[in-house]
Amino acid sequence: MWGFVDCTRYFLSVGVPKVVLHHASMVADSSERVGLLIPPGQGKSTIIRLLAGVEKPDSGTVLRDEGGWPLGYSGSFQGELTGEQNVRNIALMVGLDPDEYALWCADFSELGEAFFYPVKLYSGSMRGRLAFAASLGIPATTYLVDDKLSVGDEQFRAKCENALARKLRDTGLILVASNPRTTQEVCERHGVVIRGKIIECDSHEEAEELFVRTFREGGGSEDIADEELASFDLD
Amino acid sequence: MSLGADTTFGGGRRPGFTASLVAHIDIILALAARDFRGRFGQNSWSYLWAYLAPLAWIAATYLGFYIFSRTVPVYTDTITFIISGLIPYASFRYTVTALARVNNGIRGLLIFPQVRHEHGIAAVALLEFANIFVVFAVVAAANYLLFGNGELDNVPQFVAGVSLAWGLGASYGYLFSALGRYRPGLQRLGAALLRPTFFISGVFFTANELPDNLLQYFSWNPLLHAIEVARDGMLFHYQSRVASPLYVVAWIAVLALAGAVVSASREA
Numbered sequence: 403m404w405g406f407v408d409c410t411r412y413f414l415s416v417g418v419p420k421v422v423l424h425h426a427s428m429v430a431d432s433s434e435r436v437g438l439l440i441p442p443g444q445g446k447s448t449i450i451r452l453l454a455g456v457e458k459p460d461s462g463t464v465l466r467d468e469g470g471w472p473l474g475y476s477g478s479f480q481g482e483l484t485g486e487q488n489v490r491n492i493a494l495m496v497g498l499d500p501d502e503y504a505l506w507c508a509d510f511s512e513l514g515e516a517f518f519y520p521v522k523l524y525s526g527s528m529r530g531r532l533a534f535a536a537s538l539g540i541p542a543t544t545y546l547v548d549d550k551l552s553v554g555d556e557q558f559r560a561k562c563e564n565a566l567a568r569k570l571r572d573t574g575l576i577l578v579a580s581n582p583r584t585t586q587e588v589c590e591r592h593g594v595v596i597r598g599k600i601i602e603c604d605s606h607e608e609a610e611e612l613f614v615r616t617f618r619e620g621g622g623s624e625d626i627a628d629e630e631l632a633s634f635d636l637d
Numbered sequence: 638m639s640l641g642a643d644t645t646f647g648g649g650r651r652p653g654f655t656a657s658l659v660a661h662i663d664i665i666l667a668l669a670a671r672d673f674r675g676r677f678g679q680n681s682w683s684y685l686w687a688y689l690a691p692l693a694w695i696a697a698t699y700l701g702f703y704i705f706s707r708t709v710p711v712y713t714d715t716i717t718f719i720i721s722g723l724i725p726y727a728s729f730r731y732t733v734t735a736l737a738r739v740n741n742g743i744r745g746l747l748i749f750p751q752v753r754h755e756h757g758i759a760a761v762a763l764l765e766f767a768n769i770f771v772v773f774a775v776v777a778a779a780n781y782l783l784f785g786n787g788e789l790d791n792v793p794q795f796v797a798g799v800s801l802a803w804g805l806g807a808s809y810g811y812l813f814s815a816l817g818r819y820r821p822g823l824q825r826l827g828a829a830l831l832r833p834t835f836f837i838s839g840v841f842f843t844a845n846e847l848p849d850n851l852l853q854y855f856s857w858n859p860l861l862h863a864i865e866v867a868r869d870g871m872l873f874h875y876q877s878r879v880a881s882p883l884y885v886v887a888w889i890a891v892l893a894l895a896g897a898v899v900s901a902s903r904e905a
Contacts, residue, residue: 451748454747454748455747455748455750456744456747456748458903468750469750470750471749471750472748475748477745477748478745478746478748478749479745480671480674480675481675482674482675483671483674483675487670487674491667491670491671492667492749494663494664494666494667495663495664495667495668495746495749495751495752496749496751497660497663497751
């Protein structure tokens with residue numbers, strides 16, 4: 403089970419409190435594919451970090467399962483280590499066979515010789531490829547995604563999307579994105595984060611409309627009734 | 638290719654005690670390897686420099702002895718005397734300094750469900766434990782090759798003294814690392830509190846030469862006891878009248894327990 407129960411999280415931005423979540427609630431099953439829309443700079447990464455357990459809420463409870471895994475997360479790479487050493491290191495941390503896992507990552511990332519170079523020499527795209535290979539090779543029950551479902555050139559993006567689609571047959575997903583198109587294809591439940599509340603929508607179209615009306619057209623947020631801001635699925 | 642058969646998470650499968658212990662050891666070793674590479678880089682000169690730096694520290698202390706015309710209070714040469722105090726002190730101080738980096742170093746890994754703050758602490762502390770004996774080997778070899786001096790009276794006792802200083806550094810570092818997760822300023826406070834330790838811990842004097850009215854206060858310092866244990870073990874002609882290993886162990890236990898309580902309250 404994933405989600406938030408009456409969760410509040412804010413941080414100070416230039417001395418002014420910036421609210422990410424305000425008494426927000428949401429519950430999702432580990433196998434569900436949930437898409438949350440939130441504008442850029444409003445706390446996508448914070449929500450993922452809360453779900454991953456790296457950050458604590460200021461109040462409330464975060465519901466987490468053990469099998470959650472951040473998709474395409476490159477923050478764990480040590481620049482001095484080669485791509486191979488990094489993924490072997492991850493394999494040891496998560497209890498996988500380092501040989502098998504390194505082989506899989508080398509094959510999927512298509513980095514060639516660069517797989518054996520220090521990661522500090524990688525371009526952003528190369529880091530992204532390795533990060534996606536590393537996370538798609540992990541047997542997660544739920545992927546936690548911060549905006550990006552794929553990286554790299556067109557061919558590699560297609561490869562990522564195909565691999566993810568296969569994974570999502572029996573794996574859940576919590577995708578926090580700023581672009582409604584990102585959540586359209588892969589998510590079965592949709593929500594929008596407005597003024598720190600998570601509002602559930604019945605369909606992607608409804609979520610997109612609410613998101614656009616609220617954030618893109620510069621108005622609408624004041625029109626949202628408090629009862630509409632009530633968070634979803636706690637029963 | 639199928640992955641996942643060996644995984645210990647995701648399917649709700651609970652590993653047995655041995656499997657769980659092995660998993661923890663794997664994580665600690667992986668983090669230690671990562672920290673080692675990160676600190677020393679891919680360049681072998683970096684390794685060498687890290688172990689040669691203490692020689693500069695010893696030279697500076699020797700210069701202090703020379704400038705203040707300080708004579709060695711034990712029947713041994715000046716360099717050997719300095720080494721007998723500096724190695725356990727370095728064991729303590731290096732460990733505290735290394736553990737101060739754990740919060741930043743492990744932040745990117747805590748997103749993995751298996752990795753805990755304590756894994757990072759254990760990995761870095763163990764690395765420092767190994768490091769200090771390499772440092773001692775380098776320093777002792779330099780002392781022997783350059784000056785023809787060197788003493789090691791009671792190896793187990795010397796190792797025990799260095800280990801106690803390391804344990805003290807590890808537990809102190811753990812407590813302030815845990816406090817630093819609440820407020821980073823608390824970690825800086827932990828480092829600031831240590832500044833006088835070089836001057837009050839018996840690095841360049843012995844507890845035996847202190848007057849009783851000073852010793853009654855200085856002997857509260859657990860690091861003084863650890864250094865005295867190590868010096869007693871290293872020097873042929875020194876027997877400490879105050880060294881109490883159990884006193885140091887009690888401090889280590891209290892600091893580690895306090896660190897665990899702070900860390901657990903943070904996780905809750």
